[in-house]
Structures are given as C-alpha cells and as structure tokens.
Amino acid sequence: GQCALACPTGAIVVKDDTRKVWKEIYDKNTRVSVQIAPAVRVALGKELGLNDGENAIGKIVAALRRMGFDDIFDTSTGADLTVLEESAELLKRIKEGKNDMPLFTSCCPAWVNYCEKFYPELLPHVSTCRSPMQMFASIIKEEYSTSSKRLVHVAVMPCTAKKFEAAREEFKVNGVSNVDYVLTTQELIQMIKESGIVFSELEPEAIDMPFGTYTGAGVIFGVTGGVTEAVLRRVVSDKSPTSFRSLAYTGVRGMKGVKEASVMYGDRKLRIAVVSGLKNASDLIERIKSGEHYDLVEVMACPGGCINGGGQPFVQSEEREKRGKGLYSADKLCNIKSSEENPLMMTLYKGILKGRVHELLHVDYASKKEAK
Ligand code: SF4
Structure with missing residues (x-):
C-alpha cells in the first residue's frame, strides 16, 4: 500500500495507519470497534464504482464487517450528542x-x-x-470497558486533522487515546481494495446495536x-x-x-x-x-x-x-x-452519562491555554 498521505496544508506528512489497523483486527485478543463519519459515506463514489455523492453507508458497513471489525457504528450518533450539548x-x-x-x-x-x-x-x-468523534469514542470505550479483550477503537474520518485530534492529551484516559486509530476515507478505500471485496456488489447492511440509532x-x-x-x-x-x-x-x-x-x-x-x-x-x-x-x-x-x-x-x-x-x-x-x-439519547443520559456529562462529553481548550 501507500506509505504516506500528504496533509492538505502541505506542512506535514501523515503516516498511513492501515497496517496497524489490520494487525489489530487479526489480533485474537482485541475487540475492534469502528465509527464512520457522515461525510465519508458520500465520497467513496468513483474510486469504488459508485456514482458521485451516492450514500454508501450500508455498503461501508457490509465491507467493514467482512474485513473483521467487531462493532460498527455511525458518527452521526455522536453528532446527536454534540447537538444536544451544544x-x-x-x-x-x-x-x-x-x-x-x-x-x-x-x-x-x-x-x-x-x-x-x-x-x-x-x-x-x-x-x-468535544467533537462527535470524541464524544462517541468516550461512550463506546465506557460501554465495553468490562470486555475481557483489549479494546481498540477506530474512526473513519474525512481528514488528517482528526488524527491529531485523536492524539491530544485531553482525550486520553490513563494514557490511552479514546480513539486509537483514525483512518481517512482514502485509507478506508485502500483497505477495501486490499481485502479484495467487490464494493459495488455488496448488499447494504445495518450498523450495530446498541448504538444503532441516529x-x-x-x-x-x-x-x-x-x-x-x-x-x-x-x-x-x-x-x-x-x-x-x-x-x-x-x-x-x-x-x-x-x-x-x-x-x-x-x-x-x-x-x-x-x-x-x-x-x-x-x-x-x-x-x-x-x-x-x-x-x-x-x-x-x-x-x-x-x-x-x-x-x-x-x-x-x-x-x-x-x-x-x-x-x-x-x-x-x-x-x-x-x-x-x-x-x-435518553438511554445514554440516564445510563453511562449520568453524573458524567462533563467528564465524557466536554473539553476545556481555554483553561489548558491559561494553565500554560
Ligand atoms: Fe471537516 Fe476535518 Fe475539514 Fe475540519 S479539517 S472541515 S473536521 S474534514
């Protein structure tokens, strides 16, 4: 595969995370969840044999499932949380x-x-x-915290800036990032091609519960x-x-x-x-x-x-x-x-989020600046 993706600003070269994600998927001791950002579903078009702007979320879910991801979610659910908080x-x-x-x-x-x-x-x-990606990642890591396997969370995002966001100190719990890997849309396309899946022929599938509504x-x-x-x-x-x-x-x-x-x-x-x-x-x-x-x-x-x-x-x-x-x-x-x-939303606010809205959904960029 490609070894590097260029940053849109040209200032930095961003590492390709596809190898690492494949390794996590094949590791028997991991539970790998993934969330897909809204913009990704309408951008796979040409590369994978669809029309421009065609909503491919169902096919993306089917592809991710065949690739071996354990739990597949939609960042739109995280966006709903962001709407309520904002x-x-x-x-x-x-x-x-x-x-x-x-x-x-x-x-x-x-x-x-x-x-x-x-x-x-x-x-x-x-x-x-926090952004929808980060809000949702906090919730997902909480939900599966009792799993006997090592939790790995991947986010498929439209930009490389999300890789830097995921790596920010504010979004780590005990030194581990809530989002372990961010794949760009282009990296997802590369992984789909590597897996030999004929994307255009996939039957659309639904995202997983318990976070299946948005x-x-x-x-x-x-x-x-x-x-x-x-x-x-x-x-x-x-x-x-x-x-x-x-x-x-x-x-x-x-x-x-x-x-x-x-x-x-x-x-x-x-x-x-x-x-x-x-x-x-x-x-x-x-x-x-x-x-x-x-x-x-x-x-x-x-x-x-x-x-x-x-x-x-x-x-x-x-x-x-x-x-x-x-x-x-x-x-x-x-x-x-x-x-x-x-x-x-009601289930989350009465459950995981009870008394923890600030801890799991918010971030204070301003006070970090003052503390410096
Ligand atoms: Fe969206 Fe990323 Fe571009 Fe910001 S930098 S508008 S999050 S794609």
Whole structure:
C-alpha cells in the first residue's frame, strides 16, 4: 500500500495507519470497534464504482464487517450528542446574558488548532463540546470497558486533522487515546481494495446495536451549515416538518464560504454565521472584533465542510455539491430529524452519562491555554 498521505496544508506528512489497523483486527485478543463519519459515506463514489455523492453507508458497513471489525457504528450518533450539548451551551449563554461574543463551534480540529495558534483570546468562546468523534469514542470505550479483550477503537474520518485530534492529551484516559486509530476515507478505500471485496456488489447492511440509532440532524454534520441546522432544529419550538423545511431556507445551506442566517428563539432573534475555509473564518473574526454581533458561529476549515476534507478523494466543485446533496437526501430518509428525539439519547443520559456529562462529553481548550 501507500506509505504516506500528504496533509492538505502541505506542512506535514501523515503516516498511513492501515497496517496497524489490520494487525489489530487479526489480533485474537482485541475487540475492534469502528465509527464512520457522515461525510465519508458520500465520497467513496468513483474510486469504488459508485456514482458521485451516492450514500454508501450500508455498503461501508457490509465491507467493514467482512474485513473483521467487531462493532460498527455511525458518527452521526455522536453528532446527536454534540447537538444536544451544544444547543444547551448556546441557550445557557443567552439566558445568562453572556452572549456579547458568539459561541464558536468546536467539532473541526483544524479550526480549533487555528484558533489556539492565532486567536487564543477567543478560546473561552469556543464551545466546550468535544467533537462527535470524541464524544462517541468516550461512550463506546465506557460501554465495553468490562470486555475481557483489549479494546481498540477506530474512526473513519474525512481528514488528517482528526488524527491529531485523536492524539491530544485531553482525550486520553490513563494514557490511552479514546480513539486509537483514525483512518481517512482514502485509507478506508485502500483497505477495501486490499481485502479484495467487490464494493459495488455488496448488499447494504445495518450498523450495530446498541448504538444503532441516529437522526438526520447528525448526518448533515458533514456539510457546511449542517451543524447549525441541526442545532436550530433542536432550539426552535415548532418541530413540525414545515418548520424544519423552512430552516433549510434560512441561508444555512449551500456551498458558499460565508453564510448568514437568523431565527427566532422566543422573542429573541438569533444571529448566526456559517463559515468554511480558514481565510473566511479570519475575515469574519475581524468583523466580529470590530463590533458585528452573532450568537453562533459555525467554522469548518475545509471549503464546503467535511465533504471536501483533505482525507477524501479529491473532486471538483460540482461533485462536491453532489456529496452535499447526498447528505441532505440521507437526512430525508431518516425518520427522526431532531437529535433530542433520538431514543438512544435518553438511554445514554440516564445510563453511562449520568453524573458524567462533563467528564465524557466536554473539553476545556481555554483553561489548558491559561494553565500554560
Ligand atoms: Fe476535518 Fe475539514 Fe471537516 Fe475540519 S472541515 S473536521 S479539517 S474534514
């Protein structure tokens, strides 16, 4: 196989983890679980004989099962947790009148790194929510902690930045990372090819229980504006299909690098900005610093969001749009659209998460900075 994958920024060369993951799968003493990020399912297309933007989640699950993974989950479930925690954080800030500065999203590690480096003074306004990948990894490691086998957790992600996120000290328990390996979409494609599976002919299969439920809100995390739309579905009081459809037209959708939207929360108008691409992020930050007000700012480092991540096969802009459309159609197929209606959430909050929400789902990037 390939020996190295180039970082999209060109600054670093990222190691290929496929050999290590194969070794863990073949080790009889391990229990290997895997989660697949929303954006991955619409990006395998050309390489594996499907159409651009086609949602291949069922086939990916079937392939991972044949490759020998023990438990197969969908990061969209982790995204549902992120929506609940991030909405609560947003509403708390507004209620307490602490919204002179916007709440910045925190699920893109390349954005978090950028903020730490260039705008450390903004860190107290970056959400304390761990990314969907990290939230879900905490839950999975907890769930199987009594297993007699060594637990290994793999995440299939659209970018190499996730490899660095997984390795951060904040996400280690007793020195072991919650996510042991991150495979990029390209590495997954390589492993599928190595295993000799004829991907296009696989019959789609379902993800495993007990974490087998997710909502459309979780799936759209993979495209710019998706996190915002998911949070809005959570905070608006009208949960009807018409109300959710109208959220799609507030301005949050589409491939533009800077988008603005506003929605009513009670008698208050929430102002939201959605940016993708770090140049757009820094331009927006300068506008905010000179007095422009927003309540929520979604930042994704890759133009268009994770569908266009550096670990995905490269495509031109029309194909990128098809990937975005693929995620919105996956959302349409989900019978639950809003994260709080995912029945699994209730089970988690009453079970594993009881009294441990902060420990398992949050991270404090700001205080780490102050402690230095
Ligand atoms: Fe990774 Fe890009 Fe998505 Fe950020 S926007 S999480 S860098 S793929």
